[in-house]
Amino acid sequence: xxxxxxxxxxxxxxxxxxxxxxxxxxxxxxxxxxxxxxxxxxxxxxxxxxxxxxxxxxxxxxxxxxxxxxxxxxxxxxxxxxxxxxxxxxxxxxxxxxxxxxxxxxxxxxxxxxxxxxxxxxxxxxxxxxxxxxxxxxxxxxxxxxxxxxxxxxxxxxxxxxxxxxxxxxxxxxxxxxxxxxxxxxxxxxxxxxxxxxxxxxxxxxxxxxxxxxxxxxxxxxxxxxxxxxxxxxxxxxxxxxxxxxxxxxxxxxxxxxxxxxxxxxxxxxxxxxxxxxxxxxxxxxxxxxxxxxxxxxxxxxxxxxx
Amino acid sequence: xxxxxxxxxxxxxxxxxxxxxxxxxxxxxxxxxxxxxxxxxxxxxxxxxxxxxxxxxxxxxxxxxxxxxxxxxxxxxxxxxxxxxxxxxxxxxxxxxxxxxxxxxxxxxxxxxxxxxxxxxxxxxxxxxxxxxxxxxxxxxxxxxxxxxxxxxxxxxxxxxxxxxxxxxxxxxxxxxxxxxxxxxxxxxxxxxxxxxxxxxxxxxxxxxxxxxxxxxxxxxxxxxxxxxxxxxxxxxxxxxxxxxxxxxxxxxxxxxxxxxxxxxxxxxxxxxxxxxxxxxxxxxxxxxxxxxxxxxxxxxxxxxxx
Numbered sequence: 001x002x003x004x005x006x007x008x009x010x011x012x013x014x015x016x017x018x019x020x021x022x023x024x025x026x027x028x029x030x031x032x033x034x035x036x037x038x039x040x041x042x043x044x045x046x047x048x049x050x051x052x053x054x055x056x057x058x059x060x061x062x063x064x065x066x067x068x069x070x071x072x073x074x075x076x077x078x079x080x081x082x083x084x085x086x087x088x089x090x091x092x093x094x095x096x097x098x099x100x101x102x103x104x105x106x107x108x109x110x111x112x113x114x115x116x117x118x119x120x121x122x123x124x125x126x127x128x129x130x131x132x133x134x135x136x137x138x139x140x141x142x143x144x145x146x147x148x149x150x151x152x153x154x155x156x157x158x159x160x161x162x163x164x165x166x167x168x169x170x171x172x173x174x175x176x177x178x179x180x181x182x183x184x185x186x187x188x189x190x191x192x193x194x195x196x197x198x199x200x201x202x203x204x205x206x207x208x209x210x211x212x213x214x215x216x217x218x219x220x221x222x223x224x225x226x227x228x229x230x231x232x233x234x235x236x237x238x239x240x241x242x243x244x245x246x247x248x249x250x251x252x253x254x255x256x257x258x259x260x261x262x263x264x265x266x267x268x269x270x271x272x273x274x275x276x277x278x279x280x281x282x283x284x285x286x287x288x289x290x291x292x293x294x295x296x297x298x299x300x301x302x303x304x305x306x307x
Numbered sequence: 308x309x310x311x312x313x314x315x316x317x318x319x320x321x322x323x324x325x326x327x328x329x330x331x332x333x334x335x336x337x338x339x340x341x342x343x344x345x346x347x348x349x350x351x352x353x354x355x356x357x358x359x360x361x362x363x364x365x366x367x368x369x370x371x372x373x374x375x376x377x378x379x380x381x382x383x384x385x386x387x388x389x390x391x392x393x394x395x396x397x398x399x400x401x402x403x404x405x406x407x408x409x410x411x412x413x414x415x416x417x418x419x420x421x422x423x424x425x426x427x428x429x430x431x432x433x434x435x436x437x438x439x440x441x442x443x444x445x446x447x448x449x450x451x452x453x454x455x456x457x458x459x460x461x462x463x464x465x466x467x468x469x470x471x472x473x474x475x476x477x478x479x480x481x482x483x484x485x486x487x488x489x490x491x492x493x494x495x496x497x498x499x500x501x502x503x504x505x506x507x508x509x510x511x512x513x514x515x516x517x518x519x520x521x522x523x524x525x526x527x528x529x530x531x532x533x534x535x536x537x538x539x540x541x542x543x544x545x546x547x548x549x550x551x552x553x554x555x556x557x558x559x560x561x562x563x564x565x566x567x568x569x570x571x572x573x574x575x576x577x578x579x580x581x582x583x584x585x586x587x588x589x590x591x592x593x594x595x596x597x598x599x600x601x602x603x604x605x606x607x608x609x610x611x612x613x614x
Contacts, residue, residue: 073422084387115380135466157416159442167476
């Protein structure tokens with residue numbers, strides 16, 4: 001397991017997950033109205049408040065998880081000042097040894113994609129979420145810039161069915177053919193990822209697959225054997241341990257090799273803190289991150305021989 | 308034809324196009340390496356250079372076109388300083404009475420979509436390009452924020468066929484059924500747009516349809532009778548007047564009612580200037596914008612009775 005600056009994203013990600021012992025990621029989705037009172041009192045400027053909050057969260061979770069995922073929208077809503085807060089947040093996460101997945105869902109062609117890739121690398125991101133509706137080759141500029149990518153394949157929101165579950169022609173009687181738009185996207189992702197394989201067959205080209213779509217997850221795993229699945233929707237949105245289990249790479253029980261990264265945002269950032277003093281929010285966040293990592297880690301322990 | 312601050316986007320857009328007399332839009336895609344020497348000499352800071360260039364372009368084109376389309380990626384690549392330049396660019400375009408379509412191709416769910424919408428309105432944009440792979444309802448937060456949207460339906464890059472032209476099941480023998488992924492998206496766009504109709508049947512929900520995909524354009528127009536098509540790819544990328552003509556709304560010859568907005572970026576921003584003094588770049592840009600508007604305007608004049 002190499003982990004130099006030159007290692008490819010897939011291997012750096014695996015090393016970070018192995019260090020934490022659980023394939024989890026904390027989403028940094030700062031929402032001003034939900035910040036702890038202590039933070040809002042100290043920082044009246046919104047962008048400075050979310051930056052301070054994210055810095056505190058990163059410090060609280062860094063001993064328990066290996067990966068964070070800043071949600072670009074939460075920062076961009078405060079304009080250039082918010083983007084400055086995002087830059088500081090990514091830099092601080094890197095300084096704590098965390099892998100940074102920028103959740104920006106970008107998607108554009110040619111030189112515009114190159115610009116978005118340059119923006120993400122300039123920000124200090126290790127990887128970025130991308131939307132490939134414009135075509136699978138629009139993903140390459142991010143890879144060429146040294147980023148890992150997670151391509152939106154099957155998202156956790158109910159309305160995604162209206163696009164991603166639409167049935168394709170030509171699948172009747174052909175088990176290898178993609179049956180839905182999501183499966184077509186999965187095929188593109190797998191093909192694109194073949195040229196970007198790291199140790200033990202993980203690709204720099206990953207996929208976003210919602211935990212709430214586990215019925216599709218198993219079939220998507222068959223179509224994307226090399227991909228790391230970035231999984232939102234676990235817990236609060238209804239995805240269960242069983243749903244995650246269906247998406248694991250068969251026979252891989254180590255955190256870095258199991259092929260999933262399960263994300264939690266709100267449940268870690270804004271835990272119920274009735275028993276804690278308001279000033280204890282760091283401890284509440286740390287405890288929530290630890291419990292989340294333990295919970296997801298236990299899924300691996302009970303699935304060494306997946307069916 | 309109303310045009311108050313409260314008018315809906317579709318009507319404000321139509322008024323701007325009618326004023327300029329041609330359904331055109333200038334894309335603001337500033338690329339540092341291509342800026343006029345005079346700008347690069349005066350501004351060594353990249354973000355300030357692209358801001359100064361865009362300000363000059365806006366002043367040069369404001370008498371000839373009614374709409375500009377800043378490409379967010381070109382600004383974001385310079386981080387928060389670039390986003391500050393984007394804010395200044397949008398503000399200056401508004402101050403010159405131009406309609407601003409932010410080309411950001413955003414797409415996310417729930418509260419994240421709300422944040423992106425807030426970012427765009429905070430920036431002073433009138434409309435935004437969006438990606439609906441996550442589902443048609445993910446578009447609503449932008450509309451609820453008062454923005455117009457242009458949903459990516461059929462993009463001009465060759466590789467888009469690998470996703471957007473994929474054939475769907477169930478279209479055999481049913482002329483009303485969507486035949487491709489792009490047509491499925493078009494159906495969603497039309498349905499979503501029905502609740503957002505302005506004067507003479509134009510919707511706040513528009514569509515991006517590349518000029519290079521005119522074979523699809525005519526059928527997409529049938530599926531999206533109320534939509535304004537934002538059309539990239541004219542000229543440099545190979546789209547012709549005939550291609551644009553196939554996408555006009557039948558029987559509508561006025562710039563604001565014809566149902567298209569044709570975009571040009573590089574051909575206006577970086578015109579060949581062999582004969583001009585380097586300091587004359589404003590004049591060259593103005594001349595290119597005027598020629599582009601005249602060229603596209605002539606398409607309308609020759610198509611009062613489309614076949």
